[in-house]
Structure formats: structure tokens, C-alpha cells
Amino acid sequence: MDASLEKIADPTLAEMGKNLKEAMKMLEDSQRRTEEENGKKLMSGDIPGPLQGSGQDMVSILQLVQNLMHGDEDEEPQSTRIQNIGEQGHIALLGHSLGAYISTLDKEKLRKLTTRILSDTTLWLCRIFRYENGCAYFHEEEREGLAKICRLAIHSRYEDFVVDGFNVLYNKKPVIYLSAAARPGLGQYLCNQLGLPFPCLCRVPCNTMFGSQHQMDVAFLEKLIKEDIERGKLPLLLVANAGTAAVGHTDKIGRLKELCEQYGIWLHVEGVNLATLALGYVSSSVLAATKCDSMTLTPGTWLGLPAVPAATLYKHDDPALTLVAGLTSNKPADKLRALPLWLSLQYLGLDGIVERIKHACQLSQRLQESLKKVNHIKILVEDELSSPVVVFRFFQELPGSDPVLKAVPGPNMAPSAVGRERHSCDALNRWLGEQLKQLVPASGLTVMDLETEGSCVRFSPLTTAAALGTRAEDVDQLVACVQSKLPVLTCTLQLREEFKQEVTGTAGLLYVDDPNWPGIGVVRYEHASDDKSSLKLDPEGEKIHAGLLKKLNELESDLTFKMGPEYKSMKSCIYIGMASEDIDVSELVETIAVTAREIEENSRLLENMTEVVRKGIQEAQVQLQKANEERLLEEGVLRQIPVVGSVLNWFSPVQASQKGRSFNLTAGSLESTEHTYVYKVQGTGVTPPQTPSGTRTKQRLPGQKPFKRSLRGSDALSETSSVSHTEDLEKMEHLSAGPEQDAPEANSPERPPGAPTPQEAEQAGALQNGAQRPEDDRPQFFTKEYATLHNSTIVKRLIIWTSRAWGSETTSLLYLLERGRGVKTFPIPESSNPASGNLY
Numbered sequence: 001m002d003a004s005l006e007k008i009a010d011p012t013l014a015e016m017g018k019n020l021k022e023a024m025k026m027l028e029d030s031q032r033r034t035e036e037e038n039g040k041k042l043m044s045g046d047i048p049g050p051l052q053g054s055g056q057d058m059v060s061i062l063q064l065v066q067n068l069m070h071g072d073e074d075e076e077p078q079s080t081r082i083q084n085i086g087e088q089g090h091i092a093l094l095g096h097s098l099g100a101y102i103s104t105l106d107k108e109k110l111r112k113l114t115t116r117i118l119s120d121t122t123l124w125l126c127r128i129f130r131y132e133n134g135c136a137y138f139h140e141e142e143r144e145g146l147a148k149i150c151r152l153a154i155h156s157r158y159e160d161f162v163v164d165g166f167n168v169l170y171n172k173k174p175v176i177y178l179s180a181a182a183r184p185g186l187g188q189y190l191c192n193q194l195g196l197p198f199p200c201l202c203r204v205p206c207n208t209m210f211g212s213q214h215q216m217d218v219a220f221l222e223k224l225i226k227e228d229i230e231r232g233k234l235p236l237l238l239v240a241n242a243g244t245a246a247v248g249h250t251d252k253i254g255r256l257k258e259l260c261e262q263y264g265i266w267l268h269v270e271g272v273n274l275a276t277l278a279l280g281y282v283s284s285s286v287l288a289a290t291k292c293d294s295m296t297l298t299p300g301t302w303l304g305l306p307a308v309p310a311a312t313l314y315k316h317d318d319p320a321l322t323l324v325a326g327l328t329s330n331k332p333a334d335k336l337r338a339l340p341l342w343l344s345l346q347y348l349g350l351d352g353i354v355e356r357i358k359h360a361c362q363l364s365q366r367l368q369e370s371l372k373k374v375n376h377i378k379i380l381v382e383d384e385l386s387s388p389v390v391v392f393r394f395f396q397e398l399p400g401s402d403p404v405l406k407a408v409p410g411p412n413m414a415p416s417a418v419g420r421e422r423h424s425c426d427a428l429n430r431w432l433g434e435q436l437k438q439l440v441p442a443s444g445l446t447v448m449d450l451e452t453e454g455s456c457v458r459f460s461p462l463t464t465a466a467a468l469g470t471r472a473e474d475v476d477q478l479v480a481c482v483q484s485k486l487p488v489l490t491c492t493l494q495l496r497e498e499f500k501q502e503v504t505g506t507a508g509l510l511y512v513d514d515p516n517w518p519g520i521g522v523v524r525y526e527h528a529s530d531d532k533s534s535l536k537l538d539p540e541g542e543k544i545h546a547g548l549l550k551k552l553n554e555l556e557s558d559l560t561f562k563m564g565p566e567y568k569s570m571k572s573c574i575y576i577g578m579a580s581e582d583i584d585v586s587e588l589v590e591t592i593a594v595t596a597r598e599i600e601e602n603s604r605l606l607e608n609m610t611e612v613v614r615k616g617i618q619e620a621q622v623q624l625q626k627a628n629e630e631r632l633l634e635e636g637v638l639r640q641i642p643v644v645g646s647v648l649n650w651f652s653p654v655q656a657s658q659k660g661r662s663f664n665l666t667a668g669s670l671e672s673t674e675h676t677y678v679y680k681v682q683g684t685g686v687t688p689p690q691t692p693s694g695t696r697t698k699q700r701l702p703g704q705k706p707f708k709r710s711l712r713g714s715d716a717l718s719e720t721s722s723v724s725h726t727e728d729l730e731k732m733e734h735l736s737a738g739p740e741q742d743a744p745e746a747n748s749p750e751r752p753p754g755a756p757t758p759q760e761a762e763q764a765g766a767l768q769n770g771a772q773r774p775e776d777d778r779p780q781f782f783t784k785e786y787a788t789l790h791n792s793t794i795v796k797r798l799i800i801w802t803s804r805a806w807g808s809e810t811t812s813l814l815y816l817l818e819r820g821r822g823v824k825t826f827p828i829p830e831s832s833n834p835a836s837g838n839l840y
């Protein structure tokens with residue numbers, strides 16, 4: 001372009017062309033730099049932080065993995081159950097890393113090595129678990145092996161399935177039979193994996209009349225098979241249990257095998273009891289599983305080996321069908337799945353494998369024998385000699401029932417009563433299971449809900465003992481914990497009905513039936529503005545229940561109190577926990593009612609306090625002004641002159657009556673203080689009567705906690721302390737009776753008519769002593785010390801002013817009303833003046 005510009009004769013045009021070229025170059029360079037910078041920003045923003053730069057070192061990566069596994073240091077530690085990985089666990093984990101390394105070998109060496117590993121592992125499992133001439137399929141998901149077996153059964157029974165596909169199944173629908181006690185979700189998983197509709201599943205019920213209620217009903221199964229054949233369906237496969245997922249019961253596999261052979265059905269067995277096939281003694285029902293068409297084993301769970309695959313053993317002669325079904329594969333990576341198990345079995349040896357399974361069975365037998373001696377514990381065991389699973393629950397015999405029936409409700413009981421009893425026991429068993437899991441974490445207990453028995457506690461050492469390291473000492477500790485919790489359970493269950501009756505008969509309280517709460521019960525206080533028909537959140541009720549919860553927790557009783565929403569609504573309730581000892585339910589309910597009522601009244605009183613106090617002050621000022629005017633008229637004008645009044649008062653003192661006013665915050669009215677002067681000034685030994693209260697004051701022995709039944713007159717008092725404690729209780733009751741017990745003594749026939757009572761004589765003596773001591777002519781309540789107020793009483797300060805003349809000094813008093821405790825007086829500082837608004 002420069003050469004072409006030189007040919008232009010006009011120098012101006014040539015200069016313009018040169019400048020344009022330079023300007024375009026500058027714009028292009030600037031645009032190129034901008035695009036490069038934007039590209040770098042986008043790349044750095046899209047790539048995550050750990051991948052930016054030149055990568056991370058090994059230490060940083062392992063530190064990241066550790067933080068992800070155990071959480072950050074700032075987070076609170078969580079009490080998660082961590083598996084005990086021993087040396088055999090490290091061998092299993094090494095198998096995964098070794099498998100990745102072996103996969104880098106050349107194809108010929110890899111083929112020979114994987115074939116050897118697969119054949120050895122298959123042979124060892126078949127010999128250990130007595131399954132002769134079987135093949136093995138190793139898989140990570142436990143249910144995957146059963147899905148492959150279903151594919152094999154479909155290909156075996158439907159010869160044209162490979163060609164025609166699901167058209168064959170449509171003409172003759174297959175049926176898969178599952179027990180009602182099978183693991184949850186198994187049938188849905190099979191249908192999703194096989195692409196079958198849910199009507200292809202048939203749920204076989206368990207026994208209802210004879211045998212275990214968790215065993216498949218064989219007679220009913222045969223009836224279902226005949227009905228399906230008549231409808232043109234094809235019975236395809238039956239899944240039996242050698243140890244159900246819930247209670248570990250074993251189906252009658254021998255009879256099921258005969259039934260399957262009769263109708264050409266594939267029999268598959270799974271369950272935890274298959275582990276006992278490795279022992280010397282095996283029950284006949286479990287031993288019959290060795291004749292089935294296939295079985296699924298989980299040796300990793302039984303032996304405590306992490307990341308070890310499950311194995312499905314099967315018998316079939318057609319390798320082409322097994323290849324189509326996915327049970328066999330030519331890929332070396334699929335064969336290497338058995339490598340961790342191949343290494344672990346060699347490390348443990350036959351003796352180590354048998355010892356671990358035998359140890360788990362011994363733990364189960366030890367727990368069974370110990371729980372038989374414990375009352376109120378029911379054990380659901382199929383075979384006491386060989387069952388490796390123990391399922392137990394707490395029960396309480398109903399009144400009038402036969403103890404042999406183990407709390408089975410009688411025919412005369414209403415269904416509602418039976419349902420309440422069932423829900424109560426279920427909640428208590430859930431609480432028992434959670435407590436035992438916390439106290440003995442090495443036991444590996446689980447809480448489950450059974451359809452017939454309800455909530456139960458399950459102990460399955462075959463699935464947990466090897467990983468958690470459960471020992472015989474842990475079983476003994478578990479039994480001891482069960483025995484220690486039984487008094488709490490029985491006492492709580494007995495007090496539930498009494499608590500419900502007391503709450504129902506108490507005004508202002510509503511009993512809430514919550515089947516999931518294991519404590520004594522749930523109660524809700526119904527305040528004045530409570531909308532009973534509404535289920536929404538009640539702010540006022542929540543405030544009252546929060547204050548009630550705080551007051552109940554301050555009592556320091558053995559009961560636990562919690563606040564939460566109602567079972568069927570959002571309203572707040574008070575949940576009362578378990579009772580460890582005999583509780584006085586009537587006192588508990590009355591305390592809740594009275595305390596909640598006081599909190600409600602106090603909350604209303606606080607809301608109206610400003611207006612009430614303002615009106616009270618105005619009325620008190622008017623009355624006190626009138627009293628001062630009356631006093632001036634009574635004393636006369638001469639006494640008001642400074643010098644003359646002093647001389648006149650010296651010659652003729654004025655006997656002025658003391659008049660004052662107190663304010664009743666509850667009634668909102670002024671009251672005279674004459675009764676205060678009578679009791680506190682003229683009678684030094686007499687106290688004013690207590691203000692009546694709605695609370696029932698119960699006298700307790702020294703050290704006795706709230707809500708405990710009185711031990712007086714029982715054998716619970718020790719020989720050294722029973723007398724002294726009883727005398728203390730009698731003294732407390734005598735003092736609390738007060739004038740009520742002294743009144744009969746005043747009218748006793750032994751005292752002549754008109755004679756003074758001992759109290760009157762004591763008062764007269766006190767007045768005479770006061771008259772002999774002129775230095776103490778002032779009332780005793782004029783003190784500079786402030787009284788100690790009761791902690792559990794809300795004190796309201798009322799600004800009521802009164803003037804009293806004592807000689808030449810005028811003193812102002814401030815009255816403090818302690819609600820429910822009477823009136824207390826306090827001196828007011830000189831700086832306080834009602835007229836100036838400087839209120840104390």
C-alpha cells in the first residue's frame with residue numbers, strides 16, 4: 001500500500017492515506033488487546049479455584065479430603081458412627097488401588113490375572129457357604145445381582161425374548177413373587193431396572209394363624225400361583241428370605257423349593273442368616289438355601305470389610321444366556337471387582353471368617369439369654385439357638401389381661417383404648433432405643449416400626465459387630481442400661497392416664513394427645529382470648545407458654561419440660577418428659593395451671609399498669625390533701641404557728657391517728673392502711689394475715705424436690721432421719737396454719753371468760769416495754785434497710801405518698817405492693833417529691 005501511495009501525485013491525498021492507515025492500525029491493535037484481556041478474564045472466572053494455576057500439591061489435596069470427611073475445625077464435632085477399620089480393612093482398600101495398577105498391564109497378562117482372581121474368589125465363596133458348582137457375579141449395589149438374575153430368568157423362560165422383545169411379555173405377563181416382609185423398595189427397584197409394570201409384582205402375605213408372623217405363607221402362595229396360571233400369566237421368580245430385613249426370620253425355604261420345582265419358578269434367597277452357612281451347625285431352614293437357584297451374599301458387611309462388593313451365586317448351564325443377562329463379562333475391569341474380596345479372604349483365612357461370624361452369633365445368644373430374665377421386655381425370636389438377630393420391645397401388661405398373652409388387649413377393651421396403649425408403648429420404645437444407642441454406641445442398635453408389634457429395638461451383630469468392634473462387655477452394659485431404664489418407663493406409663501384425668505378436670509388446661517411424645521403428657525393453657533377453632537400460631541399463647549416453661553425449669557425438679565407446637569396445629573404446648581420416680585401429678589397439674597394463670601394476669605396487669613398507676617396517684621393525692629385539711633382543722637390554727645405550736649404541743653401533745661393509703665394493683669382501688677398499723681405498729685409479735693392465693697402450698701421435707709409424693713408415714717424414711725424430718729414437717733404445718741389453729745384455743749373452756757389470750761398478753765407486754773423506752777417510740781418498720789422480696793413474685797412499685805407527723809418530723813413513705821404477699825413500706829429519700837415528678 002505504501003508503494004501505491006507513492007504513485008499519487010497529490011501530496012495531500014498521499015498524506016491523508018498514510019494517516020488513515022496508521023489510524024486503522026492503532027484501532028485494530030487496541031481492539032486485539034481488549035479481546036485478549038476479556039478472554040483471560042472469562043477463562044479465569046469460569047475455571048474453579050483449585051484448577052487455576054499450575055495445580056495443587058499432594059499435601060493440599062489430602063488436607064482438602066480430610067476437611068471434607070471430618071468437617072472444618074470451626075464446625076462443631078458431630079457424633080457420627082465411624083467404622084473401625086483394622087488391618088483387614090486396609091487390605092480391602094488396597095485392592096482398589098491395586099486394581100487400578102493392574103489395569104495398566106498388557107492385555108494377555110491382564111486377562112490371565114483377572115480370570116485367576118475371579119475363579120479363585122468364586123470357588124472360595126461356594127466352598128465356604130456350601131453352594132456347590134455355582135458361579136458368581138460381583139456387584140457394588142446389593143440389589144443389582146437380583147436384577148441380573150431376573151433378566152436371566154426372563155431369557156430362560158421366554159425363548160423369543162431376544163427377537164420379539166416385550167411383545168412376548170405382553171402376551172404372557174411374568175409375575176415376580178415377593179414376601180410382605182421383604183426389604184422396602186425391592187419390588188420397585190426390580191421393575192425400574194427391568195422395565196416391567198408394577199402389576200408384574202405379587203406381594204405374598206405372611207402367616208397370620210400359625211408360625212412366625214414374618215414368614216411367607218406357603219399355602220397362600222400356592223393359591224396365588226394357581227390363580228395367576230389360570231389368568232394366563234407366567235410365574236417367573238420367587239424371592240425368599242433367610243433372615244428378613246426387619247427381625248431376621250427365615251422362610252420355610254424347603255417347602256418353597258418344592259413348590260418352585262413343581263411350577264418351574266426360579267427361587268432366589270437373600271438375608272443375613274445366610275452367613276451361618278459357614279458355621280458347623282446350621283438350622284435346617286437356612287441349610288435348605290443351598291439348594292436354591294441363586295443367593296446373594298454380603299461378606300463385606302458380615303466380616304467388617306469396607307468397600308468390598310456383594311456376590312450373587314447362581315447355577316446355570318448356558319453361558320450365552322448369562323452373558324446376555326449381564327452376569328458374565330469379557331471386560332477385565334468387571335472381573336477386577338472381586339480383587340478386594342480376593343485379598344481380604346486370603347488375609348482372614350477360613351478360621352478368621354468362621355470366628356467373626358461365630359462371635360456375632362454368640363453376642364446375639366448372650367443378649368437373648370439376658371433379656372429373658374428382665375421383666376417387661378418382650379423378645380421376638382424365631383429360633384433361639386441359631387437366630388443372629390435379636391428384636392425386643394418394652395411392654396406393660398394391661399389391667400385385667402392374662403400375663404401369658406404378653407399385653408394382648410382383651411375383647412372387652414375398646415379399640416380406642418387399645419390404640420392409645422399401642423401408641424404410648426411405641427413412643428416409649430422409640431425413646432428406649434435412642435437412649436440405648438447413646439449409652440452403648442458399640443452395640444449398633446436400630447429402632448424400627450413393625451406392622452404388628454409396633455416400634456422395636458433391633459440388635460444385629462452380623463451387620464454391625466465386625467465394623468464397630470462389639471464385645472461381650474458391650475452386651476452386658478446394654479442389658480444393665482435396659483434394666484436401669486425400666487423403672488422410668490413403667491412409672492411414666494402408669495402416670496399418663498392419671499395426668500390426662502387431672503388435666504381434663506382442671507379449668508384452663510387442655511390435654512393434647514401426641515402419640516409421638518414419650519413423656520408423661522402434653523398440656524396447653526387456654527388463655528382468655530384463645531381461639532379454640534383456629535390452628536394457626538397464637539403469639540399471646542406462645543408468650544404465656546414461654547414464661548411458663550421458664551418458671552417450671554426454675555423449680556429444679558427431676559422432670560424435664562419443653563415447649564413446642566401442638567401435634568395437629570401450630571399452637572404452643574408444654575411437653576412433660578419422663579418420670580424417674582413417683583410424681584404427685586395433682587400438684588404438677590395445679591402448679592402448671594396456677595403459674596400459667598398468674599403469668600396471664602401479670603401480662604395483662606403490665607399492659608394496663610400505666611393508666612392504673614396514673615389514676616391511682618391522682619386519687620391518692622386528692623385523698624391525702626383532704627386528710628391534711630382535716631388534720632389542720634382538728635389541730636387548730638395555733639398549732640400551725642412555729643413557736644406557739646411547739647409550746648402548745650409540748651404542753652398538750654396531739655394524739656393524731658396515722659392514716660395512709662395503699663393501692664391494690666389487682667383490683668385497681670385504694671385501700672386504707674389502718675390494718676397495716678394495727679399489725680406492724682401496735683403488735684410487734686403479730687404478722688398480718690397472708691393474702692389469699694390460688695396456689696396450694698405443699699410442705700416438703702428438707703431436700704425434697706418439687707412434685708414428689710410425700711414420704712411421711714412410709715418406710716422410705718431412714719431410721720436416723722425419719723423422726724427429725726417428720727417433726728420438721730409438723731412444725732411447718734403448725735406455723736402455716738396460723739390463726740386458724742389458734743382460734744379454738746382462744747375459746748377453750750379452760751380459760752375464764754374475758755381473760756386475755758396469750759397473744760393479747762404478749763402484745764400488751766410489748767406495748768408496755770415500748771412505752772418504757774422513749775428512744776424506741778418510732779415504728780419498727782421505719783428502717784433504712786430494704787426488705788428482701790420473693791424471687792418468684794412479680795413486684796409492682798406503686799407511687800403512693802403519705803405524710804405522718806411524729807413529733808416535729810414529717811416522713812413520707814413509699815408503699816410497695818408485693819402481689820399475693822401483702823403490703824410493704826419503705827422510707828422515701830428527701831429528694832423524692834410527688835409534686836416535682838421525682839418518683840422513687
